[in-house]
Amino acid sequence: MSSNKFPTPTSVVGKSVPRVDALDKVLGRAQFTADLQRNFPGLFHIKVLRSPHAHARIVKLDTSQAGKLPGVRAVVTGKDCPEKVSFRAPRILALEEVIWAGEGVAAVAAESPEIAQEAIELIQVEYEKLPAVFDAEEAMQPNPPAIVDRLLGQYRGSPQFTPEAPNVTGHFKLRAGDVEKGFAEADIILENRFSTSRISHSQLEPASCIVRAESDGGIITWTNGQGVYVIKGLISDLFGLAVGKVRVINPYQGGSFGSRLRHYVEPLATLLALKARGTVQFTYSRQEMYLAASTRLPVVTYIKTGAKKDGTIVAQQMKIIVDNGASYAAIQDGRMAASGAVCVYRIANFFMDSYGVNTNTPWAGAYRGLGTPQVAWAVECQMDMLAENLGMSPIELRRKNVLRRGEKNAYGEIIESIGVMDCLEKVAQEIKLEEPCVQEPGPWRKGKGVAMGGKQNTPRGHSEAEVLVHEDGTVEVLYSADEQGMGSETVMAQIAAEEFRIPMGQVRVRRGDTAITPYDTFSASSFTTYNTGNALRMACQDAMRQILQAATQKMEAPLDDLALVNGKIIVKGSPGMALADLFEPFSIFTPQGGASLKKGTPVRGRGVFAPTPAIPWDPQTGLTPKMWNWYQYNACGVELVVNIETGEIKILQGVFAADMGFPINPKMCEGQIEGGFGMAIGASIMEEYIYENGLMTNCSYGDYRIPTFREMPLRRNVKAIFSPDPLPEGPWGAKGIGEGTMIAVAPAIANAVYNAIGIRIKDLPLSAERVLRRIKEKEKNDQDFLHN
Amino acid sequence: MKQRKELNVNGKIYEVFVEPWRTLLEVLREELHLTGAKMGCDDGNCGACTVVIDGKAIKGCLMLVPQAKGKKILTIEGLGSGENLHPLQQAFIDHFAVQCGFCTPGMIMSAKALLDEKPDATEEEIRSGLQGNICRCTGYVKIVEAVEAARDKLAQKSNPL
Structure with missing residues (x-):
């Protein structure tokens, strides 16, 4: 689909060119949202009073003392909030009941953060505690111990909301083939239950925004939330503001991993900016990032697998329970999480139910893979357990059942691009899975394990891109997808440089301002390279067409003979002309509005890309020829040691292979792999919310430990491998990579722990406490066995 | 009550008028x-x-302004310029040690103090020395790589043979 007829060896796509944002970032000059506060003297600062109770009725709420404190500009409660509730954001403030410990009850805007805090402490609240439910399996029962919020289902307009199961927000069914017949044919049936903990994105930069109420009733928002146009729509909708008077600007974002896809600071800041008739800033504390930002969906998975002696899986039944927490903004039916069980293996008889459930715990949502790592955790542990039961190697079992290109998965989709088995073969080879570990004396036991997985790309989004081609050959790229660290600005610059055959230094990226850059959805589902990248290619080609059209007259050559290469118009059999010579100076003696190109007025190319839509599935069977778009795949192998005296795990080696399609920037793809691997080590062996009566007690970086340098293997022991199966409609065959890089890690670690100490742990995280408890249990059981 | 304080930052003396608990x-x-x-x-x-601060990596959120009295403070802004990058800054660019960039200035400043104190820091020493700096994006692999590359570059400079 390359527009350029004369390819040259100067191409930049596929090369590890340096990141375009790196210089600003190493100089400390890159601007993040909070860095802009210095531009607003007279800024008001927001603080929020939050509920200590997981579920309580607000009996009395008195803000009068707070309002009287000098320096306080505005105080709001749930009664001041718009009645409208959006699924894109949690409720702004609680109204009659608080539904999780950490929910906002009242908020203050004041001249300094200290005054705002003092005012918060003057607010008097009386709560009447109500029964709360923290466990999703209890919450989903017909008569649950508590109803999280009677209005949740109605707010969302969820068609599956029923008063009989008031905490169930949705139910997805997959009914492929005949599962009873399949189990009847099975030689072996294995049933297990797996679970994952609630974890925090813990991106380094807390949620932050600045909102300026303009004199004409409009607002300008600078925010690190994702999706400037989505925020624009949300704010104008919630507050009934004219769309044309809401402008959203997006500085650099200090990580997201899905956290910023739901907008938890912008609505409250807008409410207070409008009330204060000024400019406000709202930045979450780290504690608030744990209590009242998004979290990862805890998932319980029941899995029953039937296989023949030769390893062929003949039936699988699953029940997947996704805990949304106290969410107004969750993924309703667990369908996305459940997709992790469908996209890797050929399972003709598949019976699956997934449920979304509300509980009185901090709200949950998208988190690097949107539920698929939690479900793959169950599937990939189950595969190793099945392999052992069958006396097969885990590789052989997976090889036997893996989907191959051109085959149909259980939804009925034909798979176009799947490199997962190659990923696993390479990982197994690299980690020498077949060679047993050599044990050393002492308490540390060595083990190896592997796993694989896939992540669907949701066919969502509408991406527009523009390019401004200037007379000197420089190109400005305008787009609105996010830059939360994954390198979208660099990828877009590479694409434009490639299309125009110009050096990277001649491209300048302008991103994320609804008054300047064209529409995009947000960066999610690993689709920025694919969605926005495709739109940008079209924009480049559009500009190129306009330039070459203008050149046809000057060059007296047909359009088909012309090409633009590095600022020069090339024509077959002629020396060509400089791009600059196409641009004429303005003169009062020539038509200044004519069709020719004019100096100082760039050629503006525009591109629009949207993925092919999904085809609605049968609600009774979940079957459809197109549920998702494409799939990225991956595999991981680890070697680790477990300390049998302390339960501690150390990862010695990590090998990770990814099928991300064509890598536009290989070093940045490596960075995604290493980063996903590191993040997954946290999710696998360290991270979990610890509660007391539903209130998280470890809400700081000091108590909620995320991986540091020390938890990573030595640098030479981390290896990233590419095993791409290019996707024809992706830019140069690219798919995406960001989310897949966590999926296979946790099960690979659990499989390695089993290999090391013979203990199968089915609940995440494999914290030292949990591992040690299981070691002690096993020791006791072994002794009991000997004594009996 | 606000007080007048002098701060020596990046070789310049600044006078600020702030509460002492800032x-x-x-x-x-x-x-x-x-x-x-x-x-x-x-x-x-x-x-x-x-x-x-005086050669040691210090977390700015843990020091009150009066404690900085008479000390030499170096921030990322004083480390290098666009034309004249510090080898650590160059290495972070060259080795893709930057993703979202939010941890980057602190990470570079910690690494600077570490390499000033231990110009031949091993990978283990780099991992220990920087463990107080968290990065959620990179998995640290390329950061270690960058610090090692800067270490080697600095060693070349101080010993041109």
């Missing part, structure tokens, strides 16, 4: 408009606010 981080960012040091947690755990 943290160095707040004053750098809000009074001197040096926003390279970031606030990630405000309790000394993330390291995004690290600056170098």
Whole structure:
């Protein structure tokens, strides 16, 4: 689909060119949202009073003392909030009941953060505690111990909301083939239950925004939330503001991993900016990032697998329970999480139910893979357990059942691009899975394990891109997808440089301002390279067409003979002309509005890309020829040691292979792999919310430990491998990579722990406490066995 | 009550008029408009606010302004310029040690203090020395690589043979 007829060896796509944002970032000059506060003297600062109770009725709420404190500009409660509730954001403030410990009850805007805090402490609240439910399996029962919020289902307009199961927000069914017949044919049936903990994105930069109420009733928002146009729509909708008077600007974002896809600071800041008739800033504390930002969906998975002696899986039944927490903004039916069980293996008889459930715990949502790592955790542990039961190697079992290109998965989709088995073969080879570990004396036991997985790309989004081609050959790229660290600005610059055959230094990226850059959805589902990248290619080609059209007259050559290469118009059999010579100076003696190109007025190319839509599935069977778009795949192998005296795990080696399609920037793809691997080590062996009566007690970086340098293997022991199966409609065959890089890690670690100490742990995280408890249990059981 | 305080930052003397309970981080960012040091947690755990004070890596959120009296403070803004990058800054670019960039200034300042003290720091020493700086994006692999590359570059400079 390359527009350029004369390819040259100067191409930049596929090369590890340096990141375009790196210089600003190493100089400390890159601007993040909070860095802009210095531009607003007279800024008001927001603080929020939050509920200590997981579920309580607000009996009395008195803000009068707070309002009287000098320096306080505005105080709001749930009664001041718009009645409208959006699924894109949690409720702004609680109204009659608080539904999780950490929910906002009242908020203050004041001249300094200290005054705002003092005012918060003057607010008097009386709560009447109500029964709360923290466990999703209890919450989903017909008569649950508590109803999280009677209005949740109605707010969302969820068609599956029923008063009989008031905490169930949705139910997805997959009914492929005949599962009873399949189990009847099975030689072996294995049933297990797996679970994952609630974890925090813990991106380094807390949620932050600045909102300026303009004199004409409009607002300008600078925010690190994702999706400037989505925020624009949300704010104008919630507050009934004219769309044309809401402008959203997006500085650099200090990580997201899905956290910023739901907008938890912008609505409250807008409410207070409008009330204060000024400019406000709202930045979450780290504690608030744990209590009242998004979290990862805890998932319980029941899995029953039937296989023949030769390893062929003949039936699988699953029940997947996704805990949304106290969410107004969750993924309703667990369908996305459940997709992790469908996209890797050929399972003709598949019976699956997934449920979304509300509980009185901090709200949950998208988190690097949107539920698929939690479900793959169950599937990939189950595969190793099945392999052992069958006396097969885990590789052989997976090889036997893996989907191959051109085959149909259980939804009925034909798979176009799947490199997962190659990923696993390479990982197994690299980690020498077949060679047993050599044990050393002492308490540390060595083990190896592997796993694989896939992540669907949701066919969502509408991406527009523009390019401004200037007379000197420089190109400005305008787009609105996010830059939360994954390198979208660099990828877009590479694409434009490639299309125009110009050096990277001649491209300048302008991103994320609804008054300047064209529409995009947000960066999610690993689709920025694919969605926005495709739109940008079209924009480049559009500009190129306009330039070459203008050149046809000057060059007296047909359009088909012309090409633009590095600022020069090339024509077959002629020396060509400089791009600059196409641009004429303005003169009062020539038509200044004519069709020719004019100096100082760039050629503006525009591109629009949207993925092919999904085809609605049968609600009774979940079957459809197109549920998702494409799939990225991956595999991981680890070697680790477990300390049998302390339960501690150390990862010695990590090998990770990814099928991300064509890598536009290989070093940045490596960075995604290493980063996903590191993040997954946290999710696998360290991270979990610890509660007391539903209130998280470890809400700081000091108590909620995320991986540091020390938890990573030595640098030479981390290896990233590419095993791409290019996707024809992706830019140069690219798919995406960001989310897949966590999926296979946790099960690979659990499989390695089993290999090391013979203990199968089915609940995440494999914290030292949990591992040690299981070691002690096993020791006791072994002794009991000997004594009996 | 606000007090007049002198701060020596990046070789310049600044006079600020602030409450004595202000943290160095707040004053750098809000009074001197040096926003390279970031606030990630405000309790000394993330390291995004690290600056170098009299040769030691110090978390700006853990030091109150009066404690900085008479000390030489170096922030990321004083380390190198666009034309003349410090080898650590160059290595972070060359080795893709930057993703979202929020931890980057603090990470570089910690690494600077480490390499000044131990010019031949091993990988193990780099991992220990930087463990107070958290990065959620990179998995640290390329950061270690960059610090090692800067270490080697600095060694070449000090010993041109």
